[in-house]
Amino acid sequence: LENQEIWESVTYFNAALPIQPWYKVAIHNIPTSFYTNESLATLKSEISTFNKGFEIVGNPYWLTKEDRRREQQTGSVCIAFATEQEAQRAIHNKLYLLGISVKVEKMHSTPASTQCQNCQCFGHTEERCSNGIAYKICAEPHLTRLHRCNTCSTKGRTCLHTVPVCVxxxxxxxxxxxL
Structure with missing residues (x-):
């Protein structure tokens, strides 16, 4: 091994601990003007203070990008609990923030490589799609099964006349x- 004396001194830990699972939930209708990225720590402490028996692990984060939130009055934030029981209690009983109850639901994580069969975009499934319909072959606004060739009347699939276009x-x- 090359430079062993250098990299051995850089080791920052001497024991491995088991990773504890976190139970993520999404909380909705959070005012985007009140909670900026920097003040999500305030949200974390508010939940623990005004909702007895809940302890958030990790740091809350917005589920939408900042530029999109600028156009919205409210947004959704992901928080995590150490136990499944806490997450289930939050879902069934709701949480209180700013003196109002907010909707809580189980966080549905989708890998970035998942492709929606409705809009053909990545990172979500058709059940959670809020985009318009797009055909995967020609990018036109119709379902794949409804595609029809104008030349030969082939329906629902490609033909010799089909020119593919990625949406x-x-x-x-x-x-x-x-690719």
Missing amino acids: NCKGAHTADNR
């Missing part, structure tokens, strides 16, 4: 092509 990058390939 995501506008490239000359289908939206589900793994």
Whole structure:
């Protein structure tokens, strides 16, 4: 091993601890003007203070990007609990913030590689899609099964006349092509 004496002195730990699972929930209708990225720590302490028996682990984070939140009055934040029981209690009983109860639901994490069959975008499923419909082959606003060729009347699939267009990058390939 090269430079062993250098990298051995950089080791920051001497024991591995088991990773404890976190139970994530999404809380909705959080005022975007009140809670900025910097003040989400305030939200964390408010939940613990005004909702007895709840202890948040980790740091809360917004579920939408900052530029999108600028256009919204409220948004959704992800928080995590150490136990499944706390998460379930929050879902069933709601949480109180700013003197009002806020809706809580189980966090549905979707890998970035998941492709929606409704809009063809990535990072969500059709059940949670809020975008318009897009055909995966021509990027037109219709479902794949409703696509019809104007030349030969082939329906629901590609034909010799089909010119693919990706709805995501506008490239000359289908939206589900793994380049």
